[in-house]
Amino acid sequence: xxxxxxxxxxxRVVGDILELAERYCHEGADELVxxxxxxxxxxxxxxxxWVARIAAVxxxxxxxxxxxxxxxxxxxxxxxxxxxISINSPALANPTLITDxxxxxxxxxxxxxxxxxxxxxxxxxxxxxxxxxxxxAAQRLTLDWVVDVxxxxxxxxxxxxxxxxxxxxxxxxxxxVAVRSHCTIPLIASGGAxxxxxxxxxxxxxxxxxxxxxxxxxxxxxxxxDLKQFLAAxxxxxxx
Amino acid sequence: xxxxxxxxxxxxxxxxxxxxxxxxxxxxxxxSEADVIRSAQRVLLPGVxxxxxxxxxxxxxxxxxxxxxxxxxxxxxxxxxxxxxDASDEEDVECLGxxxxxxxxxxxxxxxxxxxxxxxxxxxxxxxxxxxxxxxESYFYYLHSYALPVSSITLATATHSDEFSxxxxxxxxxxxxxxxxxxxxxxxxxxRNFVEFGK
Numbered sequence: 001x002x003x004x005x006x007x008x009x010x011x012r013v014v015g016d017i018l019e020l021a022e023r024y025c026h027e028g029a030d031e032l033v034x035x036x037x038x039x040x041x042x043x044x045x046x047x048x049x050w051v052a053r054i055a056a057v058x059x060x061x062x063x064x065x066x067x068x069x070x071x072x073x074x075x076x077x078x079x080x081x082x083x084x085i086s087i088n089s090p091a092l093a094n095p096t097l098i099t100d101x102x103x104x105x106x107x108x109x110x111x112x113x114x115x116x117x118x119x120x121x122x123x124x125x126x127x128x129x130x131x132x133x134x135x136x137a138a139q140r141l142t143l144d145w146v147v148d149v150x151x152x153x154x155x156x157x158x159x160x161x162x163x164x165x166x167x168x169x170x171x172x173x174x175x176x177v178a179v180r181s182h183c184t185i186p187l188i189a190s191g192g193a194x195x196x197x198x199x200x201x202x203x204x205x206x207x208x209x210x211x212x213x214x215x216x217x218x219x220x221x222x223x224x225x226d227l228k229q230f231l232a233a234x235x236x237x238x239x240x
Numbered sequence: 241x242x243x244x245x246x247x248x249x250x251x252x253x254x255x256x257x258x259x260x261x262x263x264x265x266x267x268x269x270x271x272s273e274a275d276v277i278r279s280a281q282r283v284l285l286p287g288v289x290x291x292x293x294x295x296x297x298x299x300x301x302x303x304x305x306x307x308x309x310x311x312x313x314x315x316x317x318x319x320x321x322x323x324x325x326d327a328s329d330e331e332d333v334e335c336l337g338x339x340x341x342x343x344x345x346x347x348x349x350x351x352x353x354x355x356x357x358x359x360x361x362x363x364x365x366x367x368x369x370x371x372x373x374x375x376x377e378s379y380f381y382y383l384h385s386y387a388l389p390v391s392s393i394t395l396a397t398a399t400h401s402d403e404f405s406x407x408x409x410x411x412x413x414x415x416x417x418x419x420x421x422x423x424x425x426x427x428x429x430x431x432r433n434f435v436e437f438g439k
Contacts (some may be wrong), residue, residue, distance in 0.1 A: 025424075030359055030381075056259045061381055061422045081255035083383065083422060106289045106319075108355040108383045155355045155385075184348040186357045209353055239359040239379035 025060050027224035036066030055081020063111055071100050088113035089127040092138045102153025112154040116142040117162040123175055146182050161191040166215050168194025176206035188212050196230045203236045244268040245280030249287050250297040257286055260421035266435050272301040283310055287319025291328040308338055315434050316415035324415050330386055339410045343386040347401040355385045360398040362406045368395050369437035370414050378426045380418035
């Protein structure tokens with residue numbers, strides 16, 4: 001099942017995982033990310049048979065996030081057909097995991113998810129954000145962590161701007177600009193997309209490599225094919 | 241006899257290739273056995289990970305000379321493309337040397353980030369059966385930190401900080417820097433061409 005929350009709370013079921021994956025692939029999505037949001041806070045691994053079912057039908061890249069704590073976990077997910085693995089809380093608990101994964105699989109497989117929230121003008125990293133009861137500040141400044149994960153061999157950063165998650169008021173441009181200036185690996189914006197204009201804004205203003213969205217697609221308010229036509233007509237270069 | 245032998249260079253992420261051939265209803269097997277590789281109609285050298293590890297595994301499996309002496313069409317993908325060449329700047333690794341050229345590290349800036357990850361428009365320079373039915377400037381999916389400079393064996397190019405070889409061809413060896421198995425319909429077409437050309 002696919003679920004979506006608002007600011008990482010109050011998740012509701014939005015659809016069957018294979019049906020949604022095929023729909024988005026058909027609409028022209030360039031990449032899909034699957035978050036197992038319960039994997040990390042529960043301290044359990046994921047039942048990963050679904051990864052192979054997704055890999056069998058998708059002919060676009062996809063990334064799996066959640067519950068990957070070891071090189072063996074990552075190998076299992078990649079062997080089942082995922083193109084990348086994304087780690088978040090386990091990287092905060094054990095930063096050397098990033099280096100180990102990059103050495104074994106190459107940086108291009110290793111995505112670091114960062115859940116970040118603005119407080120009094122500074123950005124702080126949060127962990128275990130899949131469960132509101134277990135979410136906590138990671139005692140790290142986001143910009144420091146961005147530099148650290150790059151030095152350790154991360155190949156991509158997905159920045160989830162928690163203040164904007166699921167509220168559809170636009171991406172957190174200021175935060176993304178701040179992170180972009182410290183980031184020479186691909187940076188993916190996440191959190192806040194509510195309409196097509198928001199995507200153009202984030203590409204134009206924050207120079208991100210990609211924009212991730214969930215709510216607007218799950219609710220079918222924005223069709224991915226229409227969105228790409230809209231962006232291409234406004235000089236954002238992309239595959240149509 | 242396998243239609244396609246996929247050489248097991250030990251890297252993860254072979255499943256996506258196997259699934260891609262399954263969707264093409266082509267019989268592909270993952271193998272490190274010299275006889276299976278020699279007798280296959282087509283041979284595919286994939287690769288995700290580090291060049292040094294992959295070369296070590298090929299040496300350990302006794303496949304270095306087997307690959308060099310193949311006469312059927314051989315397709316290298318991503319790291320597999322770099323393995324087919326002389327060398328890689330990645331830890332100064334000596335590679336198989338069946339295609340001339342050395343893979344160079346991409347230059348990272350906040351404008352052109354490394355790894356180069358995503359869909360890049362790919363310009364075709366010369367016709368080849370592998371590119372049958374594929375339009376110039378088609379978008380393919382790339383995921384790499386090293387690339388081969390453009391040379392006389394370049395069939396197609398893409399651009400990061402500089403233009404690089406997207407597809408190269410030398411005798412029976414062809415190689416792609418992108419991942420056709422993850423490049424939607426146009427990628428599937430390229431794999432189908434690889435299975436069918438010359439038949």
